[in-house]
Every structure is written in structure tokens, then in C-alpha cells.
Amino acid sequence: MSYLLRVVLPDRPGSLGGVAAAIGAAGGDIVGVDVVEHRADGRAVDDFLVDLPSGKLPDALVSACRSVEGVAVEFVGHYSPGAHLHRDLEAVEAMTGDPDRTAEILVDLVPGVFRSGWALLVSLDDGKVKVERAAAGAPEADGYAAPWLPMPGPVRIGTGDGWAPDSWQDVVAVGTPLESGHRAIVFGRDGGPRILDSELARLTHLAALATVIRRDGVTGRDSG
Known part of the structure; x- marks a missing residue:
């Protein structure tokens, strides 16, 4: 199953890597990442497209992201099978x-x-x-x-x-x-x-x- 996560994180070096590592530890396979917005308050908004193996629930991805300091999950939802990220x-x-x-x-x-x-x-x-x-x-x-x-x-x-x-x-x-x-x-x-x-x-x-x-x-x- 593929899921879209919209994550708000500190806009500083290492934050994106920390979130990616947490998603991987939770069993998620990151298919794509897109920086959606840099905010004036020092935070960024990133979208992650993540594949989860059968039996894994998206709640695990949310918990993993929230375990990283300063990170919040704004949205998680199913992403259509076969859909692709474009630039x-x-x-x-x-x-x-x-x-x-x-x-x-x-x-x-x-x-x-x-x-x-x-x-x-x-x-x-x-x-x-x-x-x-x-x-x-x-x-x-x-x-x-x-x-x-x-x-x-x-x-x-x-x-x-x-x-x-x-x-x-x-x-x-x-x-x-x-x-x-x-x-x-x-x-x-x-x-x-x-x-x-x-x-x-x-x-x-x-x-x-x-x-x-x-x-x-x-x-x-x-x-x-």
C-alpha cells in the first residue's frame, strides 16, 4: 500500500534525514520526497510518498515521524496505486x-x-x-x-x-x-x-x- 504523508519539520540540515530514517525504521519504503513549502517561522513542509508492506498500518508512519524532535504530521492518506510523482x-x-x-x-x-x-x-x-x-x-x-x-x-x-x-x-x-x-x-x-x-x-x-x-x-x- 502507498501512502502520502505531509510532514512539517524544522527547516535545518539533518531534519529531512532524521524523518527519512524514522520512516525506514518503521518499515516504510520512501518512493519520493517533495519539498512543498519553506515557511517564515523556520519550518518546512515536505510530502513523502511511502510504500508499506502488507500488515503495516499508516499509524506506524505517523508515530515514527513524531518521534523526531520538532516534527508534526499534518496529513496521512492512501495514495492511488500506480500513481507517480512528477516535477x-x-x-x-x-x-x-x-x-x-x-x-x-x-x-x-x-x-x-x-x-x-x-x-x-x-x-x-x-x-x-x-x-x-x-x-x-x-x-x-x-x-x-x-x-x-x-x-x-x-x-x-x-x-x-x-x-x-x-x-x-x-x-x-x-x-x-x-x-x-x-x-x-x-x-x-x-x-x-x-x-x-x-x-x-x-x-x-x-x-x-x-x-x-x-x-x-x-x-x-x-x-x-
Whole structure:
């Protein structure tokens, strides 16, 4: 079984190694580590993707991390089998390789880049959400009149104002516009962990790069 741990730890040399050693001692096999955020209070937020052998419970990972001084576990949850971690640079390289499909490629890679449960490429069609592409089991959205679209800028998507179907009720989600506010990329997690400001900023940066790569790709062909 694979698990995602979001760990808050002191932002100093040795802390990451201490957590990794504790996870290993508890029987966990670390598949990937991603530094999500450096905080002004001297702490960092890291995501660990960990495989556990049959019979081991995720509580053992939590206890192991907490045994390291100054470390707290913000979230632990099952991570989909077969899912992979990607880096922002990998997403940029993939988009550069196919400029006509930058938005679709980004949506496909977002779950691995952000360890999110799913992602959507949406547009506004006659006042309602049109799903152009969905990745990793996204909740229902097509045909709903969502108050967050059009999207003038990066947003946190709430579900308490009556628009959302039942499949959104335990979701934390954010979105950012593409070429215009009428087209956007959304990603979310079912049950957590919460989406940090740094993650939303990264999504916005990648979406802007998707637009630039697509435009430059088209311009390059036209000028040739």
C-alpha cells in the first residue's frame, strides 16, 4: 500500500534525514520526497510518498515521524496505486514537446505534480461548466453553474454555496485561469491535505507557461 504523508519539520540540515530514517525504521519504503513549502517561522513542509508492506498500518508512519524532535504530521492518506510523482520541470518539458496540447498535458500531469486526487480542464459554456478533460477520477462538474467560473485569477473553490454536487462535499480544490477567465485548470484533493498558497502559486505559474508555450509554438509555425 502507498501512502502520502505531509510532514512539517524544522527547516535545518539533518531534519529531512532524521524523518527519512524514522520512516525506514518503521518499515516504510520512501518512493519520493517533495519539498512543498519553506515557511517564515523556520519550518518546512515536505510530502513523502511511502510504500508499506502488507500488515503495516499508516499509524506506524505517523508515530515514527513524531518521534523526531520538532516534527508534526499534518496529513496521512492512501495514495492511488500506480500513481507517480512528477516535477514541475517534467511538466514543462512535456508541454514543450507538444505545444498544441499544453493544457491537456498539464491537466494529465497535475495529479502527479501536486499529489492531488484529480484535475480538470474546464471552460464556460452558456453560463455553465464544460469539462474539456478530466484526470484521475475527478468529481462531476459538467453542466453546473459554478460561481467560480469565469475565473479572473487564482481562486480557492468553495462548495458551501449550493452549486456543488455531492461528489464535491469532502473536497479541497483550487483553480487558475488559462488564456482567459473563461478557461481554467482546477485540481483538488478528497479529504485533504489542504492546498497551500505555494501550491496554488506553482499551479498558476505552470498554467501561464502552458499559455506561453502554446502561443510560441503556434507563432513559430506561422513564421516558418
